[in-house]
Amino acid sequence: MVETVHIREVGLRDGLQNIAQPMPTELKLDWCRAEAAAGIHEIEVCSFVPPKLLPQFADAAELARAALALPDLTVSALIPNMKGAERGVEIGVHQLNYVMSVSESHNQSNVRRSTADSLEDLKRIIDFVREAEPERRPRVACGLATSFGCTIEGTVDPNRVVRLAAEVAAAGADEIVLADTVGYGEPNGIRALFARVIETVHPLPVAAHFHDTRGLGLANVAAALEVGVRHFDASLCGLGGCPYAPGATGNVVTEDVVFLCESMGFSTGVDIEALLAVRDIVARGVPHEPLLGQIAKAGLPKGFSYAGTATAA
Amino acid sequence: MVETVHIREVGLRDGLQNIAQPMPTELKLDWCRAEAAAGIHEIEVCSFVPPKLLPQFADAAELARAALALPDLTVSALIPNMKGAERGVEIGVHQLNYVMSVSESHNQSNVRRSTADSLEDLKRIIDFVREAEPERRPRVACGLATSFGCTIEGTVDPNRVVRLAAEVAAAGADEIVLADTVGYGEPNGIRALFARVIETVHPLPVAAHFHDTRGLGLANVAAALEVGVRHFDASLCGLGGCPYAPGATGNVVTEDVVFLCESMGFSTGVDIEALLAVRDIVARGVPHEPLLGQIAKAGLPKGFSYAGTATAA
Numbered sequence: 001m002v003e004t005v006h007i008r009e010v011g012l013r014d015g016l017q018n019i020a021q022p023m024p025t026e027l028k029l030d031w032c033r034a035e036a037a038a039g040i041h042e043i044e045v046c047s048f049v050p051p052k053l054l055p056q057f058a059d060a061a062e063l064a065r066a067a068l069a070l071p072d073l074t075v076s077a078l079i080p081n082m083k084g085a086e087r088g089v090e091i092g093v094h095q096l097n098y099v100m101s102v103s104e105s106h107n108q109s110n111v112r113r114s115t116a117d118s119l120e121d122l123k124r125i126i127d128f129v130r131e132a133e134p135e136r137r138p139r140v141a142c143g144l145a146t147s148f149g150c151t152i153e154g155t156v157d158p159n160r161v162v163r164l165a166a167e168v169a170a171a172g173a174d175e176i177v178l179a180d181t182v183g184y185g186e187p188n189g190i191r192a193l194f195a196r197v198i199e200t201v202h203p204l205p206v207a208a209h210f211h212d213t214r215g216l217g218l219a220n221v222a223a224a225l226e227v228g229v230r231h232f233d234a235s236l237c238g239l240g241g242c243p244y245a246p247g248a249t250g251n252v253v254t255e256d257v258v259f260l261c262e263s264m265g266f267s268t269g270v271d272i273e274a275l276l277a278v279r280d281i282v283a284r285g286v287p288h289e290p291l292l293g294q295i296a297k298a299g300l301p302k303g304f305s306y307a308g309t310a311t312a313a
Numbered sequence: 314m315v316e317t318v319h320i321r322e323v324g325l326r327d328g329l330q331n332i333a334q335p336m337p338t339e340l341k342l343d344w345c346r347a348e349a350a351a352g353i354h355e356i357e358v359c360s361f362v363p364p365k366l367l368p369q370f371a372d373a374a375e376l377a378r379a380a381l382a383l384p385d386l387t388v389s390a391l392i393p394n395m396k397g398a399e400r401g402v403e404i405g406v407h408q409l410n411y412v413m414s415v416s417e418s419h420n421q422s423n424v425r426r427s428t429a430d431s432l433e434d435l436k437r438i439i440d441f442v443r444e445a446e447p448e449r450r451p452r453v454a455c456g457l458a459t460s461f462g463c464t465i466e467g468t469v470d471p472n473r474v475v476r477l478a479a480e481v482a483a484a485g486a487d488e489i490v491l492a493d494t495v496g497y498g499e500p501n502g503i504r505a506l507f508a509r510v511i512e513t514v515h516p517l518p519v520a521a522h523f524h525d526t527r528g529l530g531l532a533n534v535a536a537a538l539e540v541g542v543r544h545f546d547a548s549l550c551g552l553g554g555c556p557y558a559p560g561a562t563g564n565v566v567t568e569d570v571v572f573l574c575e576s577m578g579f580s581t582g583v584d585i586e587a588l589l590a591v592r593d594i595v596a597r598g599v600p601h602e603p604l605l606g607q608i609a610k611a612g613l614p615k616g617f618s619y620a621g622t623a624t625a626a
Binding site for chain 2: 149150151152153154155182183184186187188212213214215216218219221222223249253256259260263264265293294295297298301302303
């Protein structure tokens with residue numbers, strides 16, 4: 001039996017949020033359309049932050065509405081707070097992705113409140129969402145940023161991650177995302193922590209959000225696959241990083257994650273050649289950004305076959 | 314108990330062999346000296362191919378002799394045939410690294426003979442080496458190229474790799490190196506094949522030689538570590554690739570491999586900061602090459618500690 005791995009494209013949010021020059025809305029929508037056609041069935045299309053904070057997301061509502069019209073696509077959006085949740089429900093997105101940091105210092109620096117306050121906010125958001133009419137009721141995912149380390153605090157206690165995950169599950173979240181926000185994770189720690197959290201919040205899905213900052217992104221994806229993680233965030237062309245940190249790298253590259261999963265025998269439902277073609281749209285949308293990705297450079301191996309098929313490329 | 318991982322620098326051979334402009338001998342030696350001082354205790358310093366074939370290695374004998382004078386360094390050299398073995402024994406290098414391809418087509422294209430003929434050649438080389446005086450008798454390692462796939466044949470049968478490894482062991486080799494020459498390997502295949510070969514040739518050391526062509530280099534290192542591989546080839550700055558294949562990437566990056574191993578709790582004996590400083594020498598030696606590596610860009614995580622120490626960076 002071939003198992004399925006679900007990949008959520010986050011390049012339009014995590015990738016674009018660090019790029020000052022807004023990508024034209026039409027190109028963002030082309031990106032969504034083409035990637036959905038290539039087989040990626042969940043896309044985080046935007047962040048519902050105040051537009052004056054991030055002009056890149058001034059078109060969030062317009063883009064989300066347009067993306068909702070695309071077939072076979074789960075449209076999700078990042079929300080920083082209740083205001084974002086209200087916008088998401090009003091527009092009718094399928095999933096809201098809330099984020100808090102496990103590291104107190106990182107949470108304070110990011111959203112200027114304690115982790116406990118962020119957790120209370122999540123509970124209020126889930127209560128609010130439950131009041132929505134069933135057909136406008138989105139799923140709520142909660143990301144736990146800095147789960148594998150923090151640039152301010154350094155080491156993050158895995159016990160704290162497990163406790164917080166349990167509280168998030170008890171609050172009624174539909175999905176938990178462990179995020180290696182700053183690329184500190186390594187395979188042993190990844191395996192150990194995901195195994196504990198999966199066991200703790202069972203049967204909630206636990207997704208992995210990895211950055212390739214120190215080159216271990218795909219090694220960490222492989223490690224997470226080993227302990228049963230089947231949901232991954234990834235960014236086309238590895239878009240992301242931070243304009244204030246020249247060395248910073250974005251999320252793991254969607255194309256390369258798909259290749260890794262298929263090579264390891266997990267079916268993603270994605271057509272890699274079609275996915276690679278979407279890079280042209282990204283290149284037009286953010287012409288000054290480096291586009292990362294090894295499969296784009298090297299191509300598929302001779303004799304490559306997708307998981308669960310006998311078809312050789 | 315912290316286990317030790319041994320990393321062999323191959324940038325001076327596998328990295329430089331695809332760079333037409335010879336790196337000055339003095340810089341090559343500086344590279345060896347600085348990397349040995351940083352804690353890398355084995356370096357493949359050259360290839361004993363005919364200089365007219367690869368002018369990059371015209372200084373092979375001179376460099377090998379100079380490297381042999383460095384303290385705490387195992388000096389190895391690639392040999393394509395008996396002629397190379399003779400040069401190696403004459404100079405007194407510590408280890409000869411012979412290579413043959415598991416793929417018949419790749420072996421034919423590379424050295425214009427069958428794999429069976431290459432195996433016979435290895436036997437003759439081992440017999441010759443055994444005749445040398447004990448103090449001039451090098452160890453002989455045998456690399457099995459294309460162990461995880463071939464650009465000509467596509468898939469390579471793992472049973473063939475295991476059979477060949479057994480024959481190489483029976484011939485008296487001191488080490489076997491499974492090489493993912495073209496970057497086709499993935500973690501599951503890596504784990505399965507290394508486990509079988511390690512069991513088959515026990516107690517011979519089985520080393521891993523990985524290329525990062527499709528981004529899975531470090532994921533494959535992590536997978537090999539899981540099944541007991543403790544010897545890895547790597548190239549400083551990821552030097553390598555092929556001038557005729559723009560997408561081709563070199564060996565896994567030494568700095569990043571060291572970081573991965575130490576992060577996972579394996580001691581390498583390497584000082585990462587000192588290792589990163591060696592990049593300046595490489596930059597001067599091959600000024601037109603892109604220097605890869607994520608740790609060089611992003612730096613060590615805050616709170617990073619080496620395996621087996623309580624010292625935080």
